[in-house]
Amino acid sequence: MSNTLALLAVLLLTGAMLGTSWAVRRSTSTTLDFYLARRQIGPSLNASAICGDYFSAASFLGVAGAVYASGLDGIWFATGFAAGFLILLFLAAPMRRAGQFSIPDFLANRFEDQRVRVAAVVIVQIVILLYLVPQMTASGLVWEVFVGKGAGGLSAYSTGIAVSTIAIVTQAIVGGMKGTTWNQALQFGLKFFTVILVSMIVIGHGFSYPGDVARISDEPLAVPAQLSRSDLLAPDAHGVTALQRARSVMSERGFAAVRAKLDGGATRFEVLLPARNKLDPRRTQSFAEPGFRYTFWQQIALIVTLMLGTAGLPHIVNRYFTTTTGRAARTATVWVLALAGAFYFLAVLLGIAARAELPGLLGSGITNGDFIDGVVRVPEKALLLLAEGLGGRWLLSLVSAAAFAAVFSTVAGLLLAAATSWGHDVYEQFINPHASERARVRFGRVAVTATAVVAAAIGMGTPTLDFANVPRVALMVTWAFAVAGSAFTPVFLLAVWWKRTTATGALAGMVVGALLAIAMIGLDVIKQSVDSVPSVPFGSFPALAAAPCAVAVAIGVSLAGNTPDHVADWWVRAHGTAIERRHALLSRLAARPEGSA
Amino acid sequence: MGCMEPETGSVRGGRDRAPGSAPAVEVRFVSNGRDGHDDAEFDSIEEVDAVARSLRRVAFQYAFVVVTIFLSVPLLSLLSPWWTTAPIWGGLTPNFLMVAVGLHVILVLAALLYNRVASRSEDEMLGRPEDILEWTDV
Numbered sequence: 164m165s166n167t168l169a170l171l172a173v174l175l176l177t178g179a180m181l182g183t184s185w186a187v188r189r190s191t192s193t194t195l196d197f198y199l200a201r202r203q204i205g206p207s208l209n210a211s212a213i214c215g216d217y218f219s220a221a222s223f224l225g226v227a228g229a230v231y232a233s234g235l236d237g238i239w240f241a242t243g244f245a246a247g248f249l250i251l252l253f254l255a256a257p258m259r260r261a262g263q264f265s266i267p268d269f270l271a272n273r274f275e276d277q278r279v280r281v282a283a284v285v286i287v288q289i290v291i292l293l294y295l296v297p298q299m300t301a302s303g304l305v306w307e308v309f310v311g312k313g314a315g316g317l318s319a320y321s322t323g324i325a326v327s328t329i330a331i332v333t334q335a336i337v338g339g340m341k342g343t344t345w346n347q348a349l350q351f352g353l354k355f356f357t358v359i360l361v362s363m364i365v366i367g368h369g370f371s372y373p374g375d376v377a378r379i380s381d382e383p384l385a386v387p388a389q390l391s392r393s394d395l396l397a398p399d400a401h402g403v404t405a406l407q408r409a410r411s412v413m414s415e416r417g418f419a420a421v422r423a424k425l426d427g428g429a430t431r432f433e434v435l436l437p438a439r440n441k442l443d444p445r446r447t448q449s450f451a452e453p454g455f456r457y458t459f460w461q462q463i464a465l466i467v468t469l470m471l472g473t474a475g476l477p478h479i480v481n482r483y484f485t486t487t488t489g490r491a492a493r494t495a496t497v498w499v500l501a502l503a504g505a506f507y508f509l510a511v512l513l514g515i516a517a518r519a520e521l522p523g524l525l526g527s528g529i530t531n532g533d534f535i536d537g538v539v540r541v542p543e544k545a546l547l548l549l550a551e552g553l554g555g556r557w558l559l560s561l562v563s564a565a566a567f568a569a570v571f572s573t574v575a576g577l578l579l580a581a582a583t584s585w586g587h588d589v590y591e592q593f594i595n596p597h598a599s600e601r602a603r604v605r606f607g608r609v610a611v612t613a614t615a616v617v618a619a620a621i622g623m624g625t626p627t628l629d630f631a632n633v634p635r636v637a638l639m640v641t642w643a644f645a646v647a648g649s650a651f652t653p654v655f656l657l658a659v660w661w662k663r664t665t666a667t668g669a670l671a672g673m674v675v676g677a678l679l680a681i682a683m684i685g686l687d688v689i690k691q692s693v694d695s696v697p698s699v700p701f702g703s704f705p706a707l708a709a710a711p712c713a714v715a716v717a718i719g720v721s722l723a724g725n726t727p728d729h730v731a732d733w734w735v736r737a738h739g740t741a742i743e744r745r746h747a748l749l750s751r752l753a754a755r756p757e758g759s760a
Numbered sequence: 761m762g763c764m765e766p767e768t769g770s771v772r773g774g775r776d777r778a779p780g781s782a783p784a785v786e787v788r789f790v791s792n793g794r795d796g797h798d799d800a801e802f803d804s805i806e807e808v809d810a811v812a813r814s815l816r817r818v819a820f821q822y823a824f825v826v827v828t829i830f831l832s833v834p835l836l837s838l839l840s841p842w843w844t845t846a847p848i849w850g851g852l853t854p855n856f857l858m859v860a861v862g863l864h865v866i867l868v869l870a871a872l873l874y875n876r877v878a879s880r881s882e883d884e885m886l887g888r889p890e891d892i893l894e895w896t897d898v
Contacts, residue, residue, distance in 0.1 A: 235859060248867070250823070373852045377851025451856050459837075493879075504868055508860065744886075
């Protein structure tokens with residue numbers, strides 16, 4: 164579908180973003196400016212920017228999509244995403260007071276070891292790529308939905324990625340961290356306004372949170388599936404075929420279409436099946452009950468992975484280095500938790516509303532490019548389709564712009580985090596330590612561009628991945644959480660709160676956590692297409708196993724080594740408040756009227 | 761090496777001075793620590809150790825309580841059918857309400873409390889900026 168209005172909304176958003184960056188273009192002359200906005204971001208602005216940075220496509224489209232597709236199990240995404248900030252609350256002040264540029268810089272200074280820096284740079288880049296690619300995927304999906312046309316020989320999906328990449332790279336290299344901060348804050352405002360507005364319209368349309376949850380939970384949760392003829396007709400252990408199970412949840416019209424295809428000799432079928440309850444297979448799986456997506460241990464693994472992962476995400480941690488003081492960093496985290504609670508409450512509401520309202524808005528039994536018998540094929544599109552159904556092109560335009568804002572704000576943060584790591588931790592430390600400020604900033608801009616190009620190229624290749632009805636944006640983002648939560652968060656906690664941690668211990672913990680997480684994710688992905696591969700206990704959420712291993716290894720290796728003798732200075736800087744007291748004192752003195760006693 | 765931040769320095773005063781005596785105030789500009797050769801005089805290591813231990817204990821207590829509450833939600837769904845099936849408001853079960861709303865409220869409350877406790881501990885255990893201000897006025 165072509166939507167000039169939506170295109171106009173995105174162009175306006177892009178123009179505002181570039182204009183904001185242009186307005187602060189002079190604040191990028193040094194690396195401290197370019198990477199950290201001179202550490203002058205106050206708590207409220209930083210909280211808004213963190214929300215803009217964090218509420219990515221996975222939060223904006225992915226959470227609503229996950230709730231739409233999975234019911235209660237999908238809500239855990241929202242809760243887990245928010246919960247991670249509690250761990251950051253415990254780390255924020257010491258990490259900011261330590262006064263570094265990036266995660267590798269923070270760890271290298273804490274442990275006075277360049278091996279730690281190099282390992283951290285590698286893991287940071289892996290996490291950023293894992294996070295960037297689904298954002299690119301989301302930008303392609305959104306473009307596909309509301310424009311539906313490509314340009315320059317590219318598909319609509321690839322065009323969305325290309326347009327986003329160009330816009331974000333331009334914004335980031337022109338405005339640096341200051342421009343990115345203001346853009347992220349403004350884009351968060353747009354996202355928040357949008358979910359509030361759509362929620363109000365949904366409620367005005369007659370949606371009742373408790374009432375509609377009751378209504379959609381009265382019938383079995385139906386999930387789309389693509390089956391071969393043999394899979395459709397083969398009886399299971401109880402002698403029931405998929406076709407018979409499909410009959411119990413599909414509409415008359417939808418099931419008649421399947422029967423017609425069956426009689427016509429088709430070999431592939433798109434049907435709805437009643438979801439199986441993993442917690443209690445005897446129970447019918449409803450929308451409001453847990454068990455469709457996760458077993459008990461998978462639920463635990465999801466919660467732990469999202470909690471730990473948030474605290475290790477480079478683009479989020481870097482935002483804490485931009486704030487004025489450690490206390491401001493902590494205060495910003497409280498604000499973030501409050502804003503996240505409100506935002507995710509509404510995102511969940513919209514996912515429920517999509518499940519409840521879309522069949523009525525669009526008519527049941529539709530099977531086309533977007534639906535299988537009235538159920539959305541790609542869950543991330545549920546919010547967009549709901550907006551279009553409720554408010555037509557106007558509302559779709561707003562939601563599309565907000566979805567792009569989600570992509571823009573997160574990708575900009577990721578690119579700057581990647582650039583900080585390449586620029587400050589590789590170029591300035593190892594390649595050209597005597598480079599001028601101008602050369603350093605120039606290198607940062609090149610790093611932003613190069614990282615974006617690589618992520619865009621990978622993003623353009625991902626539509627070939629088949630995740631069936633799994634909400635793939637949210638799922639792919641959890642891989643980044645898994646690696647970050649397994650490699651970084653355990654080491655952060657030990658570095659900040661256990662003085663005895665050694666460089667070798669931290670290095671070993673980081674490497675073990677990262678390798679375990681990557682191996683488990685890799686096995687889980689391969690398992691989807693190769694049956695002979697052993698199943699992984701925690702699926703895509705390996706931090707439950709990998710993070711404790713990282714902690715155990717880091718503690719064991721640290722205890723086996725000598726007590727670090729250089730940590731006192733760092734400890735006093737990270738946990739003391741002398742610098743902040745001095746700042747406060749000087750500010751108060753400066754604020755006094757001249758001549759006063 | 762690298763750009764210097766004009767923010768480092770130190771203030772001493774407060775706990776380690778004798779009552780009634782003028783607080784020692786020392787302000788120096790030094791490197792920002794990224795080079796690993798700070799020469800600034802910060803809070804004393806004993807003070808900082810004490811506040812770090814105190815905040816670590818509080819942080820772990822808060823984390824333990826919140827994580828226990830979080831993990832009890834799926835545990836209860838295994839142990840009690842009432843938790844996952846009994847609607848208490850429309851179609852909302854206790855499990856649903858807890859995941860969708862309750863846990864967010866708990867997170868915010870825990871964050872507010874921790875922030876208050878941490879700030880108070882730092883104020884009480886580190887430095888006396890108001891003393892320094894008075895001394896400066898003299």
